[in-house]
Amino acid sequence: MTQENALDGLIRQRIRGLRLARGWSLDALAARCYLSPSTLSRIETGHRRIALDQLVPLARALGTTLDQLVESAEDEDVVIRPEPEHTRGVTTWLLSRERALHGVSVAKMRITPQRVVDELAVHPGREWFTVLSGTARLRLGERTIEVGAGEAAEFSTMVPHAIGAADGPVEILTLFDHDGERAHLHDPEAT
Incomplete structure (x- = not known):
C-alpha cells in the first residue's frame, strides 16, 4: 500500500x-x-x-x-526526544514541539541552588508549573513562595517573577505560552 x-x-x-x-x-x-x-x-x-x-x-x-x-x-510526529540545554544553574528539556498545543510549550526544568536571579522577568501571559521533586522558590514581585513536590503554581507573568531552588535541586514541569517560551527558553539572559 x-x-x-x-x-x-x-x-x-x-x-x-x-x-x-x-x-x-x-x-x-x-x-x-x-x-x-x-x-x-x-x-x-x-x-x-x-x-x-x-x-x-x-x-x-x-x-x-x-x-x-x-x-x-x-x-x-509522536515521540519527542528532548536534548538538554544548560544555562546558569538550569537544565531544560523542551517536551513539546514548537507551536505545539495551541501555542503552549511544555518543558521540564532542573534548577540548582547555584542559579542566581538578579532581575525578575515580566512578559504578557500566564505560567503554570508543578514541582516533581525538591522545593521551588517562586518570587512574585515582593513575595517569595515555596512550592513543594506535588504542588503547582499558576500566575500572571505581568507580575515580576523568577523560579529558583529552595534548599537543593528542584525539578519542575512547566507550561509556557508563546511569550513565556520566548522569554524563558530562547533568551539566554532571561531569568
Missing part, C-alpha cells in the same frame, strides 16, 4: 469514526455537510474518491479542522 493510499484510508476512518462518535447516521452527517448519504457512504467505504471541496464541509460538520482530518499518522 502506498503512503498516499494509507493516508486516504486513514482520512476515511477518521470521517467514519467521528460520525459514529457523535452518534450520527449517514443521513444526519450528509445533511450537515450537504452531501447525499450515498456519496458519504461511498467516501467512507473507499468506493468514491475524496475531493477537497467535500473535505472542507465534512471537517466543519464533524467539528474538526481540515488539517486535523488529513494529518499524517507517522510515528516521527
Whole structure:
C-alpha cells in the first residue's frame, strides 16, 4: 500500500469514526455537510474518491479542522526526544514541539541552588508549573513562595517573577505560552 493510499484510508476512518462518535447516521452527517448519504457512504467505504471541496464541509460538520482530518499518522510526529540545554544553574528539556498545543510549550526544568536571579522577568501571559521533586522558590514581585513536590503554581507573568531552588535541586514541569517560551527558553539572559 502506498503512503498516499494509507493516508486516504486513514482520512476515511477518521470521517467514519467521528460520525459514529457523535452518534450520527449517514443521513444526519450528509445533511450537515450537504452531501447525499450515498456519496458519504461511498467516501467512507473507499468506493468514491475524496475531493477537497467535500473535505472542507465534512471537517466543519464533524467539528474538526481540515488539517486535523488529513494529518499524517507517522510515528516521527509522536515521540519527542528532548536534548538538554544548560544555562546558569538550569537544565531544560523542551517536551513539546514548537507551536505545539495551541501555542503552549511544555518543558521540564532542573534548577540548582547555584542559579542566581538578579532581575525578575515580566512578559504578557500566564505560567503554570508543578514541582516533581525538591522545593521551588517562586518570587512574585515582593513575595517569595515555596512550592513543594506535588504542588503547582499558576500566575500572571505581568507580575515580576523568577523560579529558583529552595534548599537543593528542584525539578519542575512547566507550561509556557508563546511569550513565556520566548522569554524563558530562547533568551539566554532571561531569568
